[in-house]
Amino acid sequence: MSSQTTQRALPTGTWSADAIHSTVGFAVPYMAGTFLGTFSDFDARLGDGVLRGTAEVGSVHVQDPNLTAHLQSPEFFDAERFPQLSFEAREISRSGDEVTIAGELTLKGHTEAVEITGHVSDPALDPYGGERFGLQLETTVDRTRFGLNWNNPLPGGEPALANEVTIRVDLQLAKES
Helix, strand or coil: CCCCCCCCCHHHHHHHHEEHCEEEEEEECCEEEEEEEEEEEEEEEEEEEEEEEEEEHHHEEECHHHHHHHHHHCCCCCCCCCCEEEEEEEEEEEEEEEEEEEEEEEECEEEEEEEEEEEEEEEEECCCCCCEEEEEEEEEEEHHHHCCCCCCCCCCECCEEEEEEEEEEEEEEEECC
16 A cells, blocks of 8 residues: 555644744635735644634734725624634544545634645654644635625626635644643
């Protein structure tokens, strides 16, 4: 059996995201391109077979401060009423370096089941005497299912902002002692 099809579990123990070497972000088609954003204040942990993550809505970052304020408004994330996004998964399967995660994503107070796919690396020692591994994950969700309905029609009538949003998470998880 090749390593590509070998089933392996995720590492055991408790692991937490190294925020300096991790990113949580999103991409959504907008007009003639792609609108990108990230969250600078987030946390992710893997322990006892459960992956949990949160992101603070107030930490959303885009290139224009006016757009950042718009994203925090009730037309989008509604940061005042819903200051945090969250994810929890108890079903994690691995085949070689591929991983599939079934969990629940909560945005703006609404929870939906999602499936996330991506890649996982095996644990490795770091230069500081610790141990870490990587998860690169991606899923696409319909933002309107979470109440993020704002749009602006283009002159031809089509919407400027797509409903399908790709969420991308690149984590370096460090083993807790």
